[in-house]
Amino acid sequence: MASGVPRLRARKKYSKKTIDTLLKGLDYSTDGIFLSVWDGKILYHNKAWLDIHALDENTDLRGQMIKDIEREDLWPILDKAREETAKHGRFSYQFGTIRRDGKYHDVFFSADVIPGTDPPIVFVILREVTDLVRMQTEIARRNLELELLNEIHGAMTKTWSRKRIMRHIVKLLAGFIGAQSWGIYFIDRSKEQTIMIESAGIPANVLKGLKRIPLKNDMAFASIARSRRTFVIEEELPGYYGDDKDIRRLMGFKRTIGFVFRTGARRDFLVIFGLDAARTIDPDVCKFFDAAAKQFGMAIERVELLGVLKKREKELHDLTVRLIDFSEEERRQCSRMLHDEVGQALTGLKLELEMLEKELGPLYSCTRKSLDAIRGHLRLVSEGTRALSKSLHPAMLDELGLVSTLGWYIDNFVRSEKLDVELTAAGFDENLPGQISLVLYRVAQEALTNVVRHAGASHVAISLTKGYPSVIMEIEDNGRGFSLKQGKTRSKGFGLVSMRERVELMGGTFQIKSSRGKGTTIRVKVPIEAHDDR
Amino acid sequence: MTDRIRVVLVEDHTIVREGLRPLLERRGVEVVGEAGDGLQAVKIVRELAPELVIMDVALPRLGGIEATHRIVKSMPDAKVIMLTIHDEPQFVYKALEAGAKGYLVKETPFEELMTAIKAVMMGETYLSSNFPPGLIESYVRSAKRGKKTDEFSQLTRREREILGYIAEGYTSPQIAKMLYMSKKTVENHRANIMEKLAIHDTAGLVRYAIKIRLVET
Numbered sequence: 001m002a003s004g005v006p007r008l009r010a011r012k013k014y015s016k017k018t019i020d021t022l023l024k025g026l027d028y029s030t031d032g033i034f035l036s037v038w039d040g041k042i043l044y045h046n047k048a049w050l051d052i053h054a055l056d057e058n059t060d061l062r063g064q065m066i067k068d069i070e071r072e073d074l075w076p077i078l079d080k081a082r083e084e085t086a087k088h089g090r091f092s093y094q095f096g097t098i099r100r101d102g103k104y105h106d107v108f109f110s111a112d113v114i115p116g117t118d119p120p121i122v123f124v125i126l127r128e129v130t131d132l133v134r135m136q137t138e139i140a141r142r143n144l145e146l147e148l149l150n151e152i153h154g155a156m157t158k159t160w161s162r163k164r165i166m167r168h169i170v171k172l173l174a175g176f177i178g179a180q181s182w183g184i185y186f187i188d189r190s191k192e193q194t195i196m197i198e199s200a201g202i203p204a205n206v207l208k209g210l211k212r213i214p215l216k217n218d219m220a221f222a223s224i225a226r227s228r229r230t231f232v233i234e235e236e237l238p239g240y241y242g243d244d245k246d247i248r249r250l251m252g253f254k255r256t257i258g259f260v261f262r263t264g265a266r267r268d269f270l271v272i273f274g275l276d277a278a279r280t281i282d283p284d285v286c287k288f289f290d291a292a293a294k295q296f297g298m299a300i301e302r303v304e305l306l307g308v309l310k311k312r313e314k315e316l317h318d319l320t321v322r323l324i325d326f327s328e329e330e331r332r333q334c335s336r337m338l339h340d341e342v343g344q345a346l347t348g349l350k351l352e353l354e355m356l357e358k359e360l361g362p363l364y365s366c367t368r369k370s371l372d373a374i375r376g377h378l379r380l381v382s383e384g385t386r387a388l389s390k391s392l393h394p395a396m397l398d399e400l401g402l403v404s405t406l407g408w409y410i411d412n413f414v415r416s417e418k419l420d421v422e423l424t425a426a427g428f429d430e431n432l433p434g435q436i437s438l439v440l441y442r443v444a445q446e447a448l449t450n451v452v453r454h455a456g457a458s459h460v461a462i463s464l465t466k467g468y469p470s471v472i473m474e475i476e477d478n479g480r481g482f483s484l485k486q487g488k489t490r491s492k493g494f495g496l497v498s499m500r501e502r503v504e505l506m507g508g509t510f511q512i513k514s515s516r517g518k519g520t521t522i523r524v525k526v527p528i529e530a531h532d533d534r
Numbered sequence: 535m536t537d538r539i540r541v542v543l544v545e546d547h548t549i550v551r552e553g554l555r556p557l558l559e560r561r562g563v564e565v566v567g568e569a570g571d572g573l574q575a576v577k578i579v580r581e582l583a584p585e586l587v588i589m590d591v592a593l594p595r596l597g598g599i600e601a602t603h604r605i606v607k608s609m610p611d612a613k614v615i616m617l618t619i620h621d622e623p624q625f626v627y628k629a630l631e632a633g634a635k636g637y638l639v640k641e642t643p644f645e646e647l648m649t650a651i652k653a654v655m656m657g658e659t660y661l662s663s664n665f666p667p668g669l670i671e672s673y674v675r676s677a678k679r680g681k682k683t684d685e686f687s688q689l690t691r692r693e694r695e696i697l698g699y700i701a702e703g704y705t706s707p708q709i710a711k712m713l714y715m716s717k718k719t720v721e722n723h724r725a726n727i728m729e730k731l732a733i734h735d736t737a738g739l740v741r742y743a744i745k746i747r748l749v750e751t
Binding site for chain 2: 343352354358386395400404407408411424427429466469472523
């Protein structure tokens, strides 16, 4: 490659040998290099340059015109390069192009005018950057995907409704691939159809036809519904959305991408995105969508599980209340049994005994002694029975009502020298449904037990107000109070927590106000209307 | 006691009735009728007009205290002695309030029932000796106190409901809308409430409702 650079040599007086040595060095560069006069003959090119052009390494193109060799679609770049180098002495540009062998590649092109040449000789370097560009694009996309997966994952920690989570995630994915429209469908396997749940960007007239699509009428939907992978439809398929109304033609779509995701309850959902013609879908995007679909399914599954959990909690709650009611009923029956059967039989026995004593007359002193002993035992048994009956369920509540019973309870179990108890009842005619009386009585019992055991109070005030529509009970003490966070049930029995549930189940409200050193106030409000069951 | 005293025995347990009857009759008390529940008791007592009723508290259909109340209401001279298992003072108060003249616990010896019968027949009030002395006095005191604090009982349920709304800060038109009644009706109720409670302005009503804890502060 020695000859053919006469001007260079002429002007600068470099020896031919010097120039040849310089050019020899360029022969082995990994970058493609050529020297030329713009619109003139190629003065020099190296092997790497041939390689970038997908030409045989032994080809010698010296003396040929550049534009004869470069493809026409690159001429604008060459023209631009000539302009820019004329102005600034140099020019660089990165572009993607298809090689002679049909392979796409990215190239970095830089041109410098060699100073002192006239007409200017340019020194051009072509660098193959295909791999670099691919890597950069890949990294950018991966980053975006990662961000997106993160967002989807973030949606999992929210306590949104299933529909809201679906919408959120689908919107993110739509933004990611630049979709114009999207639709979420439930695949109803039993009826072999898809049911649209939500959509965006689909015109109203088209939307109507999409509400329910029988799978047997629609090949594409049928195959999609069967597939477990992300799919891309590049062409129109016959029967897609029905013969006469091809949604994509209506909306100018060229491509459709979609996936199926499955939730824990083995329910399948179909998500379809519509893209306009200019968008391309990278095969790697499909892989990402597969991954996203899994996350999506998990997010929805979590919401569904939370729903189930809530239902279970509710069931447990109901069960607890039923258990309390059942236990109350048992207690009531047991108490009644003791009072009616055992108690009255004991009274009868006592009377028989007295009759016997009278008939015996004064002679039998020994017998009289043992009769006395029997009467003593009888009294003990009577007392025990009555005490047991009362502790199970105070008959007084049924006979005399809430205020009297509370009064009795306070006199016997709460009031003491250290604890002053005040009971006020406004408007109590005692015509309170039995269920409400019992609940209020139990709440008061629990609360007062707590006051006696833990509060260290000197005063407690209980007020009962029978207003309408609710009966209100307030129990206020001046004790040491407690922090509500630690205030778990400390009493035996069912505790205030269960009482709260029971009150709430009757449609009432239950409030506790307490803080350390400031006493405790319990306020219960139960509507009267709903409980006319006495 | 020359005349035999005519008595109606109200007791739902046969075993007790059967134990009591011969004991009474040995002592010259004639059991002219028996009843097993409160409603029956009221009916029989009205028919037979006995000099004395011995009444249990816990009775089916109608409780003994309510039955006593009805009997005394229609026959003010009727004498009722409660004979029951319940030994709590609350029962005694209620029984006396209903018009009973005596209160005995079943546990007491039969002789005491005879003492009670005699006392009641003489026009006295008799309570079982196992109650502390002064129980009647404390009952009278608490009855007085109860009457004084409880103007609220005089309000009808509608008035109570409206008082609640007033105290929560609702205006008459708002209450009218909520309760599907005319504004004028609400105003009437309001006037009645004020009259019954002897309170003459809204602020006073609110204070009263707070005092009796009808609303939260």
